[in-house]
Amino acid sequence: MNIIESKNLDLFYSSHQALKNINLSFPENSVSALIGPSGCGKSTFLKTLNRMNDLIDGVKVTGQILYNGKDIYASDVDVNELRKDVGMVFQKPNPFMMSIYDNIAYGPRTHGIKNKAVLDELVESSLKGAALWDEVKDRLKKSALGLSGGQQQRLCIARALAVKPKVLLMDEPTSALDPISTSKIEELVVTLKDKYTIVIVTHNMQQALRISDLTAFFLLGNLIEVGKTEELFSSPKEKKTEDYITGRFG
Numbered sequence: 001m002n003i004i005e006s007k008n009l010d011l012f013y014s015s016h017q018a019l020k021n022i023n024l025s026f027p028e029n030s031v032s033a034l035i036g037p038s039g040c041g042k043s044t045f046l047k048t049l050n051r052m053n054d055l056i057d058g059v060k061v062t063g064q065i066l067y068n069g070k071d072i073y074a075s076d077v078d079v080n081e082l083r084k085d086v087g088m089v090f091q092k093p094n095p096f097m098m099s100i101y102d103n104i105a106y107g108p109r110t111h112g113i114k115n116k117a118v119l120d121e122l123v124e125s126s127l128k129g130a131a132l133w134d135e136v137k138d139r140l141k142k143s144a145l146g147l148s149g150g151q152q153q154r155l156c157i158a159r160a161l162a163v164k165p166k167v168l169l170m171d172e173p174t175s176a177l178d179p180i181s182t183s184k185i186e187e188l189v190v191t192l193k194d195k196y197t198i199v200i201v202t203h204n205m206q207q208a209l210r211i212s213d214l215t216a217f218f219l220l221g222n223l224i225e226v227g228k229t230e231e232l233f234s235s236p237k238e239k240k241t242e243d244y245i246t247g248r249f250g
């Protein structure tokens with residue numbers, strides 16, 4: 001089943017059309033990679049999936065994003081609830097200037113959870129889910145800013161998991177990390193798909209090959225091709241896809 005999908009989606013930044021008639025579906029419990037050269041609209045598309053573009057002046061969206069069959073741009077949609085279900089992890093780790101514990105408890109607290117035992121359990125299960133618990137369990141009250149970059153990124157993933165999302169959007173989550181931290185995040189993404197649906201923007205085609213089930217190739221605001229990752233990389237249907245994945249441009 002497709003948990004989230006776009007239908008005839010256009011997006012304009014004022015007069016500049018950044019997305020052109022995008023039709024793309026994401027099956028539950030899969031990892032999908034969005035690839036394409038800089039400026040092709042990958043991040044813009046990712047952000048339409050939980051209305052992060054709402055925050056930008058002059059943005060106009062037409063078409064639909066259906067989450068569990070319901071248009072998230074409908075007027076009665078509660079954007080906070082949507083972003084609870086469709087969480088996001090950014091390129092640069094962005095922990096809050098507070099303790100590791102409070103970073104994770106922040107989201108649940110804003111949704112009204114105050115009980116300490118419940119929060120303790122959420123903090124532990126989220127950190128375990130992000131493969132960080134063992135490294136931080138003895139320093140939960142220490143500042144999150146004291147963690148390494150790779151640990152900070154796993155903390156941000158744990159923070160996203162703490163509100164029990166269904167979909168996780170990741171915008172180049174490893175581009176600021178060293179190779180060891182990168183491979184930890186890649187392993188984590190593969191394990192997370194048992195419980196979540198993941199859409200990840202990456203510039204690294206090897207990464208897309210290693211971790212994703214589906215790959216979508218964007219170029220100049222158009223979706224050129226989407227398919228099973230292995231097939232898209234081994235026998236692309238479109239010449240433009242082939243040129244990109246073989247490094248002839250982009």
Ligand SMILES: Nc1ncnc2c1ncn2[C@@H]1O[C@H](COP(=O)(O)OP(=O)(O)OP(=O)(O)O)[C@@H](O)[C@H]1O
Pocket residue numbers: 013016018036037038039040041042043044045056
């Ligand atoms: N806030 C904004 N205001 C105006 N134009 C924007 C804005 N954000 C992005 N754009 C434009 O929209 C197009 C798509 O940008 P986007 O960031 O989605 O591309 P991308 O594929 O994610 O690129 P990169 O890989 O470099 O992050 C580009 O032409 C970009 O200049």
